[in-house]
Amino acid sequence: MLQQVVNGLTLGSSYALIALGYTMVYGVLRLINFAHGEIYMAGAFIGLMASQVAGLPFAVAMLTAMAGAAVVGVIVERIAYRPLRKAPRLAVLISAIGMSIFLRNLALALMGPQTRAFPIPFEVKQLHVGKLRISSFDVLILLTSVGLMIGLHFLVQKTKIGKAMRAVAEDKETASLMGISVNRIIAFTFAIGSALAAAAGVLIGMNFNAVDPSMGMMPGLKGFTAAVLGGVGSIPGAMLGGLLLGMAEVMGVALLRSEWRDAIAFGILALVLLVKPSGILGRNLQEKV
């Protein structure tokens, strides 16, 4: 049982990393970035290339993946979202879905449909704590996720650009009147969210030793579920939602059959949307007329 908790925590912390990107973008744009799962996939591929082809050490490969995905995220925003800043929601939404399909199939065309192995580039030790088996890689996932989340919290709460991000999320027009370049802050938000997704992509890719072009879809949806569960727009909510979802999924698979794994996440999503769409820590957004 305790073993499941450990598994749930590792899975959940990676969901949380993905959920953060959704939540941050939603905070500034009120848009669900459908292409986020594909950016996660792109991050995993860049990490794979950096680690396997270029032979970079793990930490450098990770940073390369994060930087690369950040660039992809900013480009996506520039092409598909910025021209539609004043367009109705439905148009932006369809554009986002189009971008997601485009990126997935671009990876398919460039990389081929096969699943590539992504071995962990260092030796993994098994730690035995009582009956518990924890691999050093689980510890690495947890530490990296927690480290990134603390870093993000610091960035958003303590720095000037974080303050600008919060101001843009609060009210774009007023923020721009205060001399904040709204477009630059939105691009920055995409960059940060994408970098976090890439970190998750590399970690999960290594954990399952598999990277393929459609790997982004399910984690993307689950990251979104986690974001909604915690309350879209709330950064602590995304972390909490990710951990809860990871736990629920691991427990659900332990209790039910594993074929229903994905249905569990969607069931939770449906339930949250129906009962409390604002999520656990989210604020209730009133529609402006």
Added chain:
Amino acid sequence: MLSPYYYQLLVIASINVIMALSLNLVTGCAGQLSLGHAAFMGIGAYTAGILTAVYDLPFAVALVAGGAVAALFGLLVGIPTLRLKGDYLAIATLGFGEIIRVAILNMKITGGPFGLRGISKHTNLTIAACAAVLVYWTMTRLMNSRFGRALVAIREDEVAAVAMGIDATRHKVLAFVIGAGWAGIAGGLFAHWFRYLHPSSFAFGTSVEILSMVVLGGMGSLEGSVLGAVVLTYAPEFLRGVSPFVSEHRMLFYGALLVVMMLVRPQGLVGEGTTGLRGSKLRKLKVFERFQIGKARHGLAATRKKSGNLKDSTDTCTVKEQVVDLAIGSGAGSKGAGVAGQVSGGGDEHAGA
């Protein structure tokens, strides 16, 4: 005579036309983005297929039953989800679509991952084309009815529509149920043409393909949906000859198509330009004026009901223009005069991202 190749292409095109028209009712006319439409097709296909293959029922009965079961699921999914808006609705429908697919994959009677075999061939071009024409005809009737106009009103401005006494959720659910039912019938035709069903035929990718058809043709436009369905059915076949790469990676181009259409021509190839996508005339008006328009529209509907003098054939577009004229004549002429400015407040905000 047609070669078997073109015959099959036309059958598929007819099925796709039904799918596009049914999604158009939900997404184009009512403005509710659904990303799980293929799941309803799947439900219809499996229901009809199982009824003829396992229970030996006649094809016609199976087809109708498939549509009915799909509509029932449309109701079950629609009631909870359609209270949600925009992005949430899109994700929720996507989620339900996937749940339905996973369920089909894990059931015994559907053959699970091995697929459903042994369905006999009943669909032919005549049946498929007749069904497509029938759906098209009902759609034109539907969109010229009070119900259709209410859907358009919800799409253009849900708050204003509700203020005018339109039960938005009920109308949206009804549109969803009708759309799901037709998708189920399309699924039944699909099942009895290909004679083999697999859950992967009804996955997210198929929903996106149908959405691409609707968007390419023009959301809310019936002719557009037909055109989009025919073009996107034929395009991969055509491109196979020109460039195998394009045909093989057609999803790549569907994705790009969706983005480019939204950037360049959000109303689609033959769209009317008032699909709620391009900040329509109505949307640009202030709240007070919208209220006046709503009042005028409501009055118009009431008059129509009483006297029946107005011709029923006026389509939504001209009604809207009449209404705008009416509204501007009857009080909203205060554009620029104090009232509208004061009441409106964040009127423009509504369309903003």
